Each structure stands twice: as C-alpha cells, then as structure tokens.
Amino acid sequence: VAMTSFDVARLAGVSQPTVSRALRGDSGVAPETRMRVERAAAELGYVTSHLGRGLATRTTRRIGIVAAELTDPFYAQIVERLQSELEQAGYRSVLFVDRGDDAVTVHELADGSLDGVVLTTSCLDSAAPGALSARRMPFVLFNGDVDGVLSDAAVVDNFGGAALVADFLVQLGHDRIGAVFGPDCTSAGRDRERGFRQALAAKGRPLSPRLTTRVPISFEQGATSVQALMSHEEQATALFCTNDVLALGALDAATRLGMRVPEDLTVMGFDDINLASWARFDLTTVSCDLARLAALAAELLLKRIADPQGYHHRIVVPTELVLRGSHAPPPS
Amino acid sequence: VAMTSFDVARLAGVSQPTVSRALRGDSGVAPETRMRVERAAAELGYVTSHLGRGLATRTTRRIGIVAAELTDPFYAQIVERLQSELEQAGYRSVLFVDRGDDAVTVHELADGSLDGVVLTTSCLDSAAPGALSARRMPFVLFNGDVDGVLSDAAVVDNFGGAALVADFLVQLGHDRIGAVFGPDCTSAGRDRERGFRQALAAKGRPLSPRLTTRVPISFEQGATSVQALMSHEEQATALFCTNDVLALGALDAATRLGMRVPEDLTVMGFDDINLASWARFDLTTVSCDLARLAALAAELLLKRIADPQGYHHRIVVPTELVLRGSHAPPPS
C-alpha cells in the first residue's frame, strides 16, 4: 500500500512536481490538470507524506506540550484547551508528560519533529527553556517564569489572586488561618505564596508556621496535609490551598475526618478548574480563565513560530474571587 | 543552529555514515572512533533529525491516540496510562481529540507520521478502523468492537459487569430501578445495556421504559438525566449509570436537588475511574482495571507493529463490583 506522488503523477499523466503543486493548491496549475491530479490522488487514496514534506519544508505542524500527569484535572483541562487551540490553527499536539523526574530532555524536543513547544511545568531554574532558547526553538511558558531566559509567557496574576484570598479570609473574620503551599520552585507557587503572606502581614495577621505546610501538588497531598494540620491542638479555621487540586484533596480529607465544610473549616483554592464548580465540591476559589490563558499561550507560540525574531511578550491574565460554598465565618 | 550528521562527521574526521553508525550504537565501529564521534556530537549539541531518520527507516516511533475531550476524567485517565505505556516502549504520543464531529479523518492518521493508532472512541459503524485496516496501518481498539473489521482489541467484560450491577440491585431489594444509558453506537454501551437488561429480566424485574434514558456521555448529561428521571411521580430508588462520568453527574444533581445518596437514591456506575473513590463521591461501581486495559492495548499495538501479519487478538478484562457508599436498600 505504498503510495507516493510519483504514482499519482503516472496515473494522471503529469510530472511529480505538478502533483505536488496541484494538491497544495499552488497557483499556476491549469484547472484541467488540477482536476486530473486530484482525481488520480483520490482514486489511489494518496496522502502526502508527512516526513517527505517535513524534510523539504523544515516544518512539521506539530507542537510539543509538556504537562504533568493528566490524572491531575488541572493539567487535563489545560492540555485539552491547548490541543484544541493548536488544532484549530492546523497543528497537532505531541504529549510529553513530566513525571517529575526530569525525563523530558531537550533532545526529545529539539529533534526537528516539532515546530514549537508549550512548557507548563517549568520551574524557575529549569534547564529546558534556556536550552530551547539557545537552539532557537520556539516555545512559550504557560503560567510560569524562568530565571535568566528571554521568553514568551502567558501567566496568571498569581500574586494578586492570592492576596484576594488573604483579604477575603480576614474580612470573614478568620484569625487562625492555615495554608497548604505547593513547591516554591515555580514562579506560580512562589508568587501565590508571597501574595498571600504579604497581604496577611499587611492586615497584621502574619501566617503561623505551625499552620503552614509545603507539599508536592496532588489530590493525595492535599488530603494528607489536612490530616497533618488538623492534628494540632490549635486548629486552623480557614485553609488556603494554593491550587484547586490540593483544595479538593483537602475537602476530601475533611469529609473523611468528619469535619463539615464550611461550618467547621473554610477551604479556598486557586485556578477554578472544572471540578471546583461541581456541587459535591462547590469550592470557593480564585478564577483566572484558564481557557483564555491557553488561547493566549497558543497565540504567542504561533506568533513566535511565524516571526522568530519578534519581541517577547509576557501577558498577565487577571484573577477574581469566585464565591461558592466552601467558605464561612469562623465557628464561634 | 543547523546541525547535521555531516557537521559531526567533519569535526570528528570521519564519514557521515560512520557518525550514523556510532551514534546508534551499531556494532562494527572501533571504540576509539565511537569516542571521537560522540565527543564531536556532544560538542556540537547534535541531535539526530527525526525527519531524516523517519524517511530513511520508514518508521517514526510515534503513536496516535484518538480520545474524547480530556475534561472527561475517564479519557484523561486512559490517555495518561496509554501515553505512559507507550513512552516506556520508546514511543511518543500524538493526541487526536474526537469531539464527536468526525473531525479525525483517516488522512490525518495515515500520512506516514505515525507507526500506529489507538482508537478509544470508535463506534460499531465507525469508518476509521476499516480504512486503517485497508491501508495496513497498525491500530488497536480500546474497549470497543467494530463491525466487519478484523482488528486487535482490549475490551472490558461490559456485559458481565452490567449484569453484576443488576443482580446486586435486585439483591439489595430494589424494585423501581432506573438506568442512564450512553449512546448505543459503541459496543461498550450496547453490551452494558444488554447485560443490564437481560440480567434484570432474568430476575423477573424488566426495566421500566419510563425510568430509563439514553444520553451522550458527560458529567452534565448525567446531571440532567437525574433531574428528568426524578420528576416522575413514580421515582426510581436505584439508578444504574453505564459509566462513572454519568454517575458522578447524577450524584451532583442529586446533591443539588437535596436528595441524599444512598438513603433516598442508590447510584451505581461503571469503570471505577479515580474520582469514584474520592470521599466526596464514594461511588459504588464496577471496576475493570483500566491501567491494565491500557497496558494490554499498548502491548497489542506494539506487537502488531512488530508483526503486521500476526493473528489478531481480542482480550477481555474481567470486572468486579466495588462496594462503596452510594448504594443501600430502598427507602421503606
């Protein structure tokens, strides 16, 4: 079932380059010739070879997406949005899963099989962005900044969003406020933590270290954090989890421990992922229009591919509080 | 930053084919030569071109995964598992999202950029499997059969699993049993429905049409189904949703309607996705080891790629009931 443009050419009675031109809709092909070629191609079930075209054009219409495990609903959601945006622009997505062990090397991304890369898991000190940059490989950072590398980025107002949470909790009257932070190696994690701490400090309510923990991001870690924090004698009345996945885990653990949310414990998240609005969670959180963020990231990347020399852009998407059912004033 | 094996060859003082051989670990290369080549390659930051290699070997080490939207946690989970299995075997995954509009055409899959395809969304009458088969393109069906096409497939015992649910509900004492079925165009949907109906009929409890509905598969559809079914005067006391995503939607709607699960309503699902075990859902469901199913599908596909002429295999994975907290005897 081998099929090349030569076969089509023979059947249509033209030369191979003419087949290439006709099938691509190149101008300067006689309408009648084009017809013949298209008919021949259809008859043979011919499909242009991706490899042949790629080698000749030095382009692949493929984008690498580096994400965490898709069992993390945050990543499932943004990969879905990125793939959709890229597909609409005629690009296919190659999925690279960063399972934390630095297994995604630059070699895999820079073997000429990709026109560009979306990085969604980069830390401040990650090597990939710098390496891609050095190779002139187009890439964009999704909600992340990296030290010392000029790059395009679409990021959330992480600092401001976290500050909104702090102000809100104080306003509700909470005094014993706890927090579950994610790793501080990412700019998102760092900024959310800083925003929260600074806003609390500004209200004269500095965060107690004993009501604070830092864990890898996962549903399970969110759950175990609650168990740990709630075993103190001085229990928090409100808990800020720096992202929704941790918050959902916290809600789950609270349920298992027989605590009522929000009567016994206020839980707040960040991201407003799909699950947050489900009735069983009804999570009060910080929304940042992830769909728009993905669209912006895709757009930045495609612009970079089209114009490798252009100025770099860093777009910040604003945040807002979404009040649902997981918050309340502290129990009296 | 263009870099070819010729550049490496020149720096190492050898011919281009020698570079190819040395870097691939081909036998018959002098250790000292190999050293020189490797050093030169490292110095230049050379990476073998995927397109060049692909064109020469007629192989790409890439697999297409056709799945539904990743916001469906079932698909997020299986794509994650498939990607992981394929990655371990040295293959990368290209993600194709079937958004229901038949947008994934065979042309996209058969342009020579993929060594094989995993189909997870095929209906009984889908065109893709037959077309891939005609083109001798390796593919495997994930939990699905297709009419009239010889193919490899890893499927769940859908019929048996659904029968387990029927027997269990009857045993619990339920009399007014309802069901939310998915589309009957897939073999999984069809078999689950048949298994459930036949097992109920065998117990002398045929399914009442008024307590039955058929909807596309999504969280939202599961929710609206409950609203519809529960507005009858004759309310069901137990509801079988033919997959967990529908069941989670049902739970969500039940919560919104102020119904208690399982006191007022028993809800059962099928698949045992990750979310089913979260405390906030605690869904009683049918488990079928999705991780194993994904591993089997990947294995079948890789075997097919290695031996295109081999016999086709259809592997059926058994099911078992997982009793959690969403079931109870009917309210008296």
Add this chain to the structure above:
DNA sequence: TTGTATGCGTTATCAT
C-alpha cells in the same frame, strides 16, 4: 572497520 553511493518522498529552483 570505514568510506562511497543511493534512496526515502517531498518541496523549491530553475529551465522550457
């Protein structure tokens, strides 16, 4: 063990 020559399937450049 290594080098030479060729082919993989396209697009692009140049003639005609």
Add this chain to the structure above:
DNA sequence: ATGATAACGCATACAA
C-alpha cells in the same frame, strides 16, 4: 503552465 533536477538529513547496501 509544466518538467527536469537538486536539496532536505538520515540509514543502508555495497565496496574497499
């Protein structure tokens, strides 16, 4: 408007 020819970057058969 079309055809001949040369890349694109690699692997492979063959020669040395």
